[in-house]
Amino acid sequence: MTDMPPDFARKVDIRLTVNGETVEARVDAGRHLVDFLRLDLGLTGAHAGCEHGVCGACTLKVDGDIVRGCLVLAAQLDGAEVWTVEGLTDSGALADLQDAFVARNALQCGFCTPGMLVAAADLLADGGVPSRAEIREHISGNYCRCTGYEAIVDAIETVARARAGTEAAA
Amino acid sequence: MSIDFGNPDRPNSYIGRTVPRPNARRLVEGRGRYVDDIVLPRMLHVAFVRSPHAHARILSIDTEAARAVPGVRRIFTGAELAAHCTPWVAVLAHLKGLKSAPQHAIAVDRATWTGEAVAAVVADSRAAAEDGAALVEVGYEPLAVVTDMRTALDPDTPLIHPELGDNLTFRRLHEQGDVEAAFAGAHKVVSASFKTGRHTGVCVEPRSILADYNRAEDQLTVYHSTQAPHMMQTVIAKHLDLPEGRVRVVCGDVGGSYGIKVHVYPDEMATVAISKVMGRPVKFIADRLESFATDIHARDHEIDGRIAVDADGRILAIDIDDYTGIGPYSVYPRTSAIEGNQVVNLCGGPYHFAHYRARTTVVLQNKTPTCQYRAVGHPIAAAVTEGLVDFAAEALGLDPAEMRRRNLIADDAYPYTSPANMRFEGLSHQASLAKLLEMMDYDGLRAEQARLRAQGIHRGIGLASFIELTNPSPFMYGIGGARISAQDGCTVRMDPDGSVVALSGVTEQGQGTEAMLAQVVAEAVGVPVTRVRVITGDTQVTPYGGGTWASRGAGIGGEAALQAGLALKDSILTVAGAMLQCPPDSLDVVEGTVIDRAGGEARMPLEELGRIVYFRGDTLPKGLPRELVQTRHFITSDYPFAFTNGVQASYLEVDVETGFVRLLKHWCVEDCGRVINPQLVDEQIRGGIVQGLGGALYEECLYDADGQLLNANMADYLVPMAAEMPDMAIGHIETPTRESLLGAKGAGEAGTAGAPAAVMNAINDALRPFGGRVTEMPFTPARILAALGVVGKA
Ligand code: FES
Ligand code: FES
Numbered sequence: 020m021t022d023m024p025p026d027f028a029r030k031v032d033i034r035l036t037v038n039g040e041t042v043e044a045r046v047d048a049g050r051h052l053v054d055f056l057r058l059d060l061g062l063t064g065a066h067a068g069c070e071h072g073v074c075g076a077c078t079l080k081v082d083g084d085i086v087r088g089c090l091v092l093a094a095q096l097d098g099a100e101v102w103t104v105e106g107l108t109d110s111g112a113l114a115d116l117q118d119a120f121v122a123r124n125a126l127q128c129g130f131c132t133p134g135m136l137v138a139a140a141d142l143l144a145d146g147g148v149p150s151r152a153e154i155r156e157h158i159s160g161n162y163c164r165c166t167g168y169e170a171i172v173d174a175i176e177t178v179a180r181a182r183a184g185t186e187a188a189a
Numbered sequence: 190m191s192i193d194f195g196n197p198d199r200p201n202s203y204i205g206r207t208v209p210r211p212n213a214r215r216l217v218e219g220r221g222r223y224v225d226d227i228v229l230p231r232m233l234h235v236a237f238v239r240s241p242h243a244h245a246r247i248l249s250i251d252t253e254a255a256r257a258v259p260g261v262r263r264i265f266t267g268a269e270l271a272a273h274c275t276p277w278v279a280v281l282a283h284l285k286g287l288k289s290a291p292q293h294a295i296a297v298d299r300a301t302w303t304g305e306a307v308a309a310v311v312a313d314s315r316a317a318a319e320d321g322a323a324l325v326e327v328g329y330e331p332l333a334v335v336t337d338m339r340t341a342l343d344p345d346t347p348l349i350h351p352e353l354g355d356n357l358t359f360r361r362l363h364e365q366g367d368v369e370a371a372f373a374g375a376h377k378v379v380s381a382s383f384k385t386g387r388h389t390g391v392c393v394e395p396r397s398i399l400a401d402y403n404r405a406e407d408q409l410t411v412y413h414s415t416q417a418p419h420m421m422q423t424v425i426a427k428h429l430d431l432p433e434g435r436v437r438v439v440c441g442d443v444g445g446s447y448g449i450k451v452h453v454y455p456d457e458m459a460t461v462a463i464s465k466v467m468g469r470p471v472k473f474i475a476d477r478l479e480s481f482a483t484d485i486h487a488r489d490h491e492i493d494g495r496i497a498v499d500a501d502g503r504i505l506a507i508d509i510d511d512y513t514g515i516g517p518y519s520v521y522p523r524t525s526a527i528e529g530n531q532v533v534n535l536c537g538g539p540y541h542f543a544h545y546r547a548r549t550t551v552v553l554q555n556k557t558p559t560c561q562y563r564a565v566g567h568p569i570a571a572a573v574t575e576g577l578v579d580f581a582a583e584a585l586g587l588d589p590a591e592m593r594r595r596n597l598i599a600d601d602a603y604p605y606t607s608p609a610n611m612r613f614e615g616l617s618h619q620a621s622l623a624k625l626l627e628m629m630d631y632d633g634l635r636a637e638q639a640r641l642r643a644q645g646i647h648r649g650i651g652l653a654s655f656i657e658l659t660n661p662s663p664f665m666y667g668i669g670g671a672r673i674s675a676q677d678g679c680t681v682r683m684d685p686d687g688s689v690v691a692l693s694g695v696t697e698q699g700q701g702t703e704a705m706l707a708q709v710v711a712e713a714v715g716v717p718v719t720r721v722r723v724i725t726g727d728t729q730v731t732p733y734g735g736g737t738w739a740s741r742g743a744g745i746g747g748e749a750a751l752q753a754g755l756a757l758k759d760s761i762l763t764v765a766g767a768m769l770q771c772p773p774d775s776l777d778v779v780e781g782t783v784i785d786r787a788g789g790e791a792r793m794p795l796e797e798l799g800r801i802v803y804f805r806g807d808t809l810p811k812g813l814p815r816e817l818v819q820t821r822h823f824i825t826s827d828y829p830f831a832f833t834n835g836v837q838a839s840y841l842e843v844d845v846e847t848g849f850v851r852l853l854k855h856w857c858v859e860d861c862g863r864v865i866n867p868q869l870v871d872e873q874i875r876g877g878i879v880q881g882l883g884g885a886l887y888e889e890c891l892y893d894a895d896g897q898l899l900n901a902n903m904a905d906y907l908v909p910m911a912a913e914m915p916d917m918a919i920g921h922i923e924t925p926t927r928e929s930l931l932g933a934k935g936a937g938e939a940g941t942a943g944a945p946a947a948v949m950n951a952i953n954d955a956l957r958p959f960g961g962r963v964t965e966m967p968f969t970p971a972r973i974l975a976a977l978g979v980v981g982k983a
Contacts, residue, residue, distance in 0.1 A: 049316075063226040064219025066444070068393040069477040073903035076393055104219030117217040121209055124872050128699030129216025130394040130444030136217065152912075159912040162393050162903070164445045165699050167875030167940075168911040 031094035037062070038106025046093045053077040053088030056103060064104035064133045068162065075161030078134035079103055085141045104133035113140055115181065119174040127165030135161045139175045148179045191930060192712065194863065200779040201715050203708035204931070207868040208718050210704035212442075212697065221442040224397035224414050229470040232399070233262060235460055236318035237473075238308040238325045239482065240300030243336070243555035243896025244349070244517075247298050249328035250308055258324060260317030265309040265463060267295035274462040275428045277453070279521040281669025287359040287526045289519035290350040294459035300329070301349060301517035302555055303897055304482025306456050311463060311471065334555040334896045338491065338514035341552035349517050349553045358519055359526035359551040363533050365608040366544030371506035375497035379580045384965040385569050385945075386889030387489035390562055391908055394444020395475040396484060398457045400464035410437045411461055414444065416451040416698060417736035422728045423672045424453050424522060425461055440726035446698045447563040447880065449484050451738045453521040456483065481901035486890050487528060487562035489514050490569050494536075496577040497544075502585050504596050506544035507537040507608075509573060513551050516558035522671045525559055526551050531566025531658070534609050536574050538656035539618050539834060541598045545608035555896040561738070567657060567942035568881060575653040575946035576964060579953065589652050589950065590631060593622055593836075597654060611656075614827070616834040617860045617922040618654055624920050625652075625836045625858040634840060642958065648842045648853070651951025655943040657833045659861070659935025660744035660926070664829035676824035677741070678732025679749040681710055681757045683817040685803040687781055687795030688720045691753070694734015695746030696726045700937065701869040702742045706750045708865060709931065713754025714761070715778030716795065732820060740935020743865055744831055745823055748929040752821035760817055764802055765793060767813050823929065831926050831934040835859035837878070837943035839951040840915075845959070845977055848970030850886060850952060852915040857943065860922040862934035870936045871919045877940020878917055883909045884941075885948035886967050 029048045036042065037060060046055055051070070056062040056079075068076035070089045077088035080102040107113045113136055119125070126132040135158060142149060142157040149157070154172050163171065193199050215221060252264040276291035295306045308325050312318035333347040340346055341356045349356055372378055397414040409431060415421050418438040426433040443450065460473040475483065490513045497506040511532045515525035529549030536547055582592035597618035598605055605613045625631075631650075638648045666673040680692040691710045697703045703723040711718040725731060734749075735741060758778055765783045766773035769792055777786045783793045801808060802815050809815060825831065838856040843849075857874055864870050887907035891899040900906045925932025945966055952973065953962045961976035974980045 057225075061228075063221075063223075066223070066394065067225075068395070068444075069903045071477065071902065071904070074393055108218045113217075117214075120217050121213045124210065124213070124701070124868050126213060126216055126699075127701070127872065127876060128394070128443060128445045129213070129221050130223065130392075130442075130699075132216055133219045151916075155911040155914070159910040162391075162908065162910070164391055164393055164447070164880070164908065165876050166872060167877075167879040167917055168909075168914050169875055169916055170872055172911065 033094060033097040035096050035099045035101060037101045038103060038109065048094050050093045051089050052079065052091040052093050052096065055093035056088065062103050062105055066130055066133060068130065075138065076131050076134045078137045078161065080137060085137055104136060115178050116140060119178045123170045123174040123177065125166060125170040125174040131161060131163040135163065135171060142175065143179055143182065148183045151176060201712045203712040203718050204865050207866055208704060208708050210701045211707060211723070212703055223394055223442045223444050224399050224412050225474050227399055227412050229399070229401055232470040232472055233311050233313065233467065234315040234318045235309050235311050235463060235471055235473045236315060236322040237306040237456055238310065238322045238327060240296070240303060240305045240307050242300060242329055242331050243303045243334045244332040245300050245329040246332060247296065247300060247307055247327060248330055251326040254324040255310055255321040258317060258321040260313040261310060261321040262313065263311045263467065264321070264325065265295065267293055267297040267307065270295050270459055270462055271297055273429065273466050274458055277428060277521045279519040279524045281524050281666065281671060283669040284359055284524065284526050284530060287519065287524060288353055289358060290353060292455060292518045292521065294455045294462055302557055304479065304557060306459065309459055309463060311467065336554055336556060336892060336894055336896050338512050338552050338554060341514065341554060349555065356553040358515060358553055359529065360549065361530060361533055362548045363609060364546045368506050368508055368544045368546040371544040372495065372497045372508065375505050376500040377581065377584045378495060378497050379577060379584050380495040381576060381580055381964055383492045383494065383573050383576060385488045385490045385572065386884065386966050387486050388884055388888040389481065389484050389486045389890060390447045390449035392445035392447065392449050395477065395480045396450065396454060396457065397474045398460050399470060399472040400461040401470040402465040402468055404468045408435050409465065410439065412439050412441065414450055415440050416446045416696060416738050418696065418726055418728050419694060419733050419736060420673050428458060429462055429465055437729040440696055443698050448561045448565070448738065452485055452523065452560050454483065477903060478901055481906060482557060482898055485520055485560040485562065486557045487559050488569060488884065489559055490532065492569065492573050494573045494577050496581050498581045498585065502582070502587050502592055502595050504540050504542040506542060507577065509536050509547040511549040513549065514554040514556065515551055516554055516556050518558050520558045520560035522673060523561055523666060527561055528559070528566045532570050534611055535566055535570035535656060537609065538570065538574065538607060538611065539598065539654040540596045543608060547609070556892055557898065563877065563880060564938035564941035567655065567938055568884060568945045571653055571655040571943050571946040572949055576949055579950045590626055593652060593654055597622060611832065612828055613832050614926055615924045616656065616832060617924050618834050620922050621834060621836045621858040621860055622654065624922060625838055625856055628858065628918055628920050629838050629856045646842065647845055647955045648840065649951035649953065649955030651839045651947045651949065651954055652836065653943045653946035653950060654836045655834065657835065657935070657938045657942050658830045659740035659833055660825050660831035661739045661741060662825045662829045665739065674733060674735040676822050677734035677745045677749050678820060678822040679746065679753040680732055680818060680820040681714065681750070681753040683757060683761065683795065683799060685799040687799050688722065689714055689716055690722050690724060691750055692724045692731045693746050693750060694732045694736065695742045696737045698737050700873050701866065702737060702746065704869060705743055705747060705865050709747050709750045710754040713751050714758050716781045720781060732822065740937035743933040744929065744935055745825065747865060747933050748931045749821050749823040751931050752823060753819050756819035756821055757817065760814065760819060761798065764809065764813065764815055765798055767810050768801065769793065825928050827928050831928065833859065833861050833934045833939065835939045835943060837947040839947040841948065841951045841955065843952060843955040843973060848973035850968065850973065852882065852913065855915050855917040857917065857940060858920040858922060859936060859939045860924050861936035861939065862923060862925040863932035864921055864923060865933055873936050874919050874940045875917050877938065878944045879909050879914055881941040881944025882914065882948060884966060885945035889967050
């Protein structure tokens with residue numbers, strides 16, 4: 020346990036886009052994405068609640084899919100496109116969801132919220148109006164210890180209906 | 190000055206309305222500022238070496254290899270740190286006989302639970318600190334462990350702290366009336382044994398602290414995820430030998446707390462002490478394993494109970510014998526005896542009966558220390574009481590709702606003193622039950638249950654009435670000698686532009702304290718709520734106060750804010766009267782404008798008043814009081830606590846093949862006095878219910894006989910997730926407390942207090958045709974199948 024394999028300490032050069040901006044970095048091969056964002060880039064929107072892939076607080080968007088930022092290594096992300104809650108806020112991609120979360124008080128301490136929003140946006144990207152059971156199922160990888168989940172389900176359902184209504188009208 | 194709360198059309202009517210939270214927007218944009226988001230120049234990180242043994246003597250600590258790790262700056266053992274941080278003993282004088290041993294920031298020569306810190310490694314990064322910690326070689330001599338609370342006091346059980354003489358921390362026996370005679374003469378006596386699983390809070394944000402000692406100023410600034418910043422200021426100053434005025438505790442966003450973050454943790458004290466020694470900022474963020482092993486646990490109880498009833502179903506007597514294990518130390522400064530004490534205080538709480546005996550026996554164990562977690566003792570007391578009431582109803586052939594109607598304290602019986610000597614100012618059990626039964630369509634649900642039962646679908650309906658202790662006075666901690674403030678303060682200030690700043694000693698933990706305070710201040714001063722900015726969580730800035738625990742934010746902090754706001758309005762009107770040359774009491778402030786009280790005409794916007802006071806004071810009469818800032822403090826004094834009440838119902842289905850429980854719907858009617866923001870109260874209750882449902886169905890810290898915690902990770906320690914949780918209907922009855930103008934009591938514990946009891950009664954209701962029953966939480970499939978006789982006892 021005393022010697023670390025030399026490979027592990029190796030630094031890796033990566034070039035990727037984060038929230039639409041190009042980032043070049045030299046990272047430890049063992050650096051997790053959430054740590055890279057938080058510690059190296061100062062993007063503190065994604066949170067680390069467990070660092071073993073269970074709580075969902077670190078949920079992020081990478082190349083269009085949602086991933087656990089604590090399970091992905093930054094070194095794997097050369098050429099990738101990463102979006103965090105900060106970028107998704109600035110682009111307006113989450114605006115209606117964020118409004119609904121505020122209106123419905125679908126957050127208390129807010130620690131789970133960035134991950135919850137990214138997970139919810141992923142469900143809504145499929146279109147249609149998911150049932151409450153489907154919404155509950157989809158966010159079941161995201162811990163929330165403060166709310167009773169119901170407000171979150173309500174907020175997501177409201178947005179799904181509004182989007183469907185807008186689409187139908189358009 | 191008073192407020193006509195009954196009139197919804199009154200001016201500035203914010204109290205009682207749903208108003209959005211000012212901090213919610215920031216949080217949904219990912220712009221919260223939690224402790225781990227703060228980075229300071231020259232900041233170091235600490236990782237702890239933790240004992241793998243539940244009980245062991247520390248023979249040696251070899252740090253040589255760890256020191257060689259790049260980035261490691263220094264390593265501290267317990268003995269080294271003890272020179273900089275004095276130990277504490279967590280006792281309270283009013284809990285007679287309570288005893289504990291001195292506890293150090295880092296264990297000095299003995300580790301007493303798996304996870305206790307035995308050394309600290311300080312490095313440039315958390316990763317380097319962890320690498321170093323992995324290389325610290327500690328020589329241990331394992332010692333005999335104490336794990337079973339029922340045998341902890343046996344003569345042949347080893348002593349955890351020999352100097353204490355035994356493993357008993359606290360025992361209390363309360364007796365009222367003639368319990369034995371009541372049982373002897375009863376129509377029916379029902380007894381049952383209950384167990385509540387040891388659980389923990391699992392805040393999604395782990396415990397977090399960043400201490401920054403500046404030698405040049407002899408000033409310590411501590412950024413802390415805590416519920417009680419002033420208490421921490423006092424404790425840190427005392428044990429690090431600093432003047433209290435040189436310690437500033439800043440509490441920004443807190444990612445969940447629920448009582449977990451209201452205690453003094455040794456590793457956090459160590460972090461602060463290390464910063465003082467090294468003169469640099471030092472950060473400690475617990476990882477998830479550390480959270481499970483070192484955040485306080487709670488609810489580890491085994492209870493034998495009996496209830497005596499007469500032929501009409503009236504409760505004659507209740508007799509409770511509670512055992513609980515608290516780990517190796519009573520937790521500072523609130524003590525770990527409070528939970529058992531609460532069980533004695535709260536059992537039987539909602540019911541009218543005369544003869545009561547309750548005993549709690551609080552023992553030491555080599556497990557993680559336990560202490561106050563949301564709804565301290567409440568879910569245990571409610572489960573025992575409501576379980577016994579349901580079993581008695583069953584023995585009498587009475588419907589559980591009817592059983593409660595016959596026994597709940599009448600709504601016109603107040604003030605009322607319970608057989609546990611709790612004084613109730615005003616509760617509404619009967620009205621709450623009636624409202625609940627109507628909301629859930631109790632009769633319709635019973636009919637549906639019968640219909641489905643005939644088809645082999647086994648559903649259950651469970652009711653649980655409860656009381657909740659809120660708004661504590663100094664009788665909770667102060668009289669015991671703890672420096673935990675029961676009073677709270679608020680400073681309200683008007684600035685030149687007519688906007689208002691409120692500084693409060695209560696803190697924001699996500700439940701919306703700041704929104705609540707803004708509403709109260711806006712209404713009191715007479716300004717739009719959007720013009721009020723609330724500042725909390727900085728001991729250098731806010732009035733000294735208790736912080737947020739025991740549901741005191743609205744009832745105590747809210748009243749201080751109301752009084753300060755009303756006082757500021759008086760000051761504004763004094764100045765306005767001088768400027769407008771009319772008696773101040775002929776004026777009022779509405780929506781940011783001074784108006785004529787009689788006719789309502791606008792006389793002057795607050796911006797204009799602010800401009801003159803701050804910049805043209807020369808135009809005001811000499812000697813006119815012109816302080817546009819007022820501070821008020823509030824403390825309850827007529828009653829030691831404000832009790833609230835509520836009732837919950839659970840509707841669920843038991844799969845008798847697998848033992849799985851599916852929650853279908855949950856209801857709660859709660860009386861927290863004045864509701865300030867209905868949406869925030871409802872969501873507090875929903876969140877609380879879900880924490881209670883976790884205790885009922887999933888959560889349990891499992892230990893083996895050697896004191897090893899077996900499920901210290903989120904994959905093995907189950908908490909409720911969205912898919913398993915039901916929708917919840919919430920209703921209210923409002924019985925405001927007369928102790929304050931605001932009339933608010935607390936709502937933070939209610940959901941957690943009653944939910945497990947409602948679920949237990951519902952499961953037993955579903956199992957009734959099979960003759961099995963469960964009383965041991967969490968009600969896992971294995972325990973339910975055992976109750977059904979399908980498998981052996983789990
Ligand atoms: S921190 Fe990644 S899932 Fe919990
Ligand atoms: S809002 Fe606190 S964890 Fe979800």
